[in-house]
Amino acid sequence: MEEDLCRYYFKNIVEAVAHSHAHGVTHRDLKLENIMLDSNWNLKIIDYGLAAPSEGRDGSGFLKTTLGTYGYMAPEQHLGRVYQGEKVDIFALGVILFIMKSMHPPFNAASPKDQFYVALASENF
Secondary structure (H helix, E strand, O other), rough: OOOOHHHHHHHHHHHHHHHHHHHOEEEOOOOOOHHHEEEOOOOOEEOOOOOOOOOOOOOOEEEEOOOOHHHOOOOHOOOOOEEHHHHHHHHHHHHHHHHHHHOOOOOOOOOOOOOHHHHHOOOOO
C-alpha cells in the first residue's frame, strides 16, 4: 500500500478504535479481516464478538481471558498474563500497520519461539 493511502486508512482505524476505547469498549480481536470498507470507501471495524469493557469484568482495569487471533495477540496474552484491553488493541494496531505497509506480517508466528516476535515483545525494544 502506498504511504499516503496507508496513512489515511490507518488514521481512520486508529480513530475508530479510539472511539470504542472512549466509550469503554476494547475490541480484543483487531485484525485486517475485521476491517471493512463500505460502498463509499468508508472504513468500518466489525466483529465485536470478543469485545469487553475496558475496565475489565471485575472493574480492576485488567482482563484475563486469552483470546483473539494468534498473529495479532500481544505478548502478555501469549504468556497467559492479565492484560489491559486497550493495550492489546494497540499492539494489534501495530501489526495491522506493518502488514498494510509491507504486505506481510512482522513475524513468522506470534510466539515466544519466533525471534522477531521476541524482539518486538521485549521490554528493551
